[in-house]
Amino acid sequence: MLLEFRVRNYRSIRDEQSLSLVASKDPELGATHLIPTGLKTLPSAVRSAVVYGSNASGKTTLLFAMHYMRAVIAESATIVQPGQTYNIQPFKLDDAFVTEPSSFEVTFMFNGIRHQYAFELTPQRIVSESLLVYHSAKPTQWFSRHLKDDGETYQYEFSTYLTGSRKLWEKSTRANALFLSTAAQLNSEKLSPVFQWLVDNIVFIPAGAQIIHDLTTAMLNTDEGRTAVREFLLAADISIADIQAVPRKGFRQQVVFQLGGTPKSSQEESEFLVPIFHHTTPKGSAQFELHEESHGTQRLYGLAAPVLDILKRGSVMIIDELDSSLHPLLVRRLISMFHNPVLNKNGAQLIFSTHDTSLLDHTLFRRDQIWFVEKNDNQATQLYPLTDLSIRKHEAWERGYLAGRYGAVPFFGELPDFLNTLHPSPVRVEKQYFDPEID
Structure with a gap:
């Protein structure tokens, strides 16, 4: 301490x-x-x-x-x-x-x-x-x-x-x-x-930092991690019934800089995880991707992995x-x-x-x-x-x-x-x- x-x-x-x-x-x-x-x-x-x-x-x-x-x-x-x-x-x-x-x-x-x-x-x-x-x-x-x-x-x-x-x-x-x-x-x-x-x-998060969501998403791969993230969001009174990570295929853009040469860009297909949020109301239920959630929920979701890791260690x-x-x-x-x-x-x-x-x-x-x-x-x-x-x-x-x-x-x-x-x-x-x- x-x-x-x-x-x-x-x-x-x-x-x-x-x-x-x-x-x-x-x-x-x-x-x-x-x-x-x-x-x-x-x-x-x-x-x-x-x-x-x-x-x-x-x-x-x-x-x-x-x-x-x-x-x-x-x-x-x-x-x-x-x-x-x-x-x-x-x-x-x-x-x-x-x-x-x-x-x-x-x-x-x-x-x-x-x-x-x-x-x-x-x-x-x-x-x-x-x-x-x-x-x-x-x-x-x-x-x-x-x-x-x-x-x-x-x-x-x-x-x-x-x-x-x-x-x-x-x-x-x-x-x-x-x-x-x-x-x-x-x-x-x-x-x-x-x-x-x-x-x-000692972990420092500057003001306005774009918190990487991948760390929290990676936790969804295990039952223990998924439960921890869900309970973290529920403890913050975010109305999410459940959350899971779904594999998606997409293209990653890579730019290679060469001394004295022109930067070369390339794309390669890869698989990555996308968090899906489940919301339930008396009138029905729906699923949302992270970018569809509020900015506050996105920030809290990004903070989940760092905060849970800090508390654990x-x-x-x-x-x-x-x-x-x-x-x-x-x-x-x-x-x-x-x-x-x-x-x-x-x-x-x-x-x-x-x-x-x-x-x-x-x-x-x-x-x-x-x-x-x-x-x-x-x-x-x-x-x-x-x-x-x-x-x-x-x-x-x-x-x-x-x-x-x-x-x-x-x-x-x-x-x-x-x-x-x-x-x-x-x-x-x-x-x-x-x-x-x-x-």
């Missing part, structure tokens, strides 16, 4: 910002909304966290930073080539930060043990990297790596806990690659599981603008799946951003699950939880947020006078858009 994420000097984030999923001591909704950690100092973590803020406040930047961190871990030792630079964007509105490295840190529970992994990087290289492991209340630093003053070589330190070919891993680690990733590729018995957890257990799902194309009640139902200990037996977590203020509800969230982002006078993103604010115990959160008591809302000034000249009179509008002869 994820306990905390920290990021500094990344896009609109200048100073270090911390998103914590460690639960407060408040017992409210504890039986459903909290996951036991097994730690005395941090006994519980929340199953979800929601981020609010006005447009361009930094919500997407915060969530994407977790995805970027995961991508660097996954690809630095394999996809990234020697000498290749990273597309990393520091905070550009402060000259002191433009040349500074961006930093990422994640604290998580793995195999019942708390881990804390961090690294700093510039476009050209990794500047520092470390891994702390809490076998007891006092952490052990398994390894650390720091760029020396010469700007080219690194100082490494290792713990005796980290067994294996440490010198080989050190020698094999490029300046633009992470030591963790390199050691994992070279089959480090200790570091490979840590690497794998970070790569496999106990992973972390990060969604930017969860409410996109989904009715607020469907969003509530989706959140409730993560809060349901029966459905979510393995401690999966949901982190998402939204503009839907109706979700600011005491029956849906605890105070320590609600976060806000806004920009300060330097246009730098600031992140803070609802628990930092002095509010009454049963205060109406939605009303308080929309009234601006919590910040993180857009500020509207007066409209410029010249805008008044852009609106035609009602008479002109009528003449412009309506034909009196037709009326």
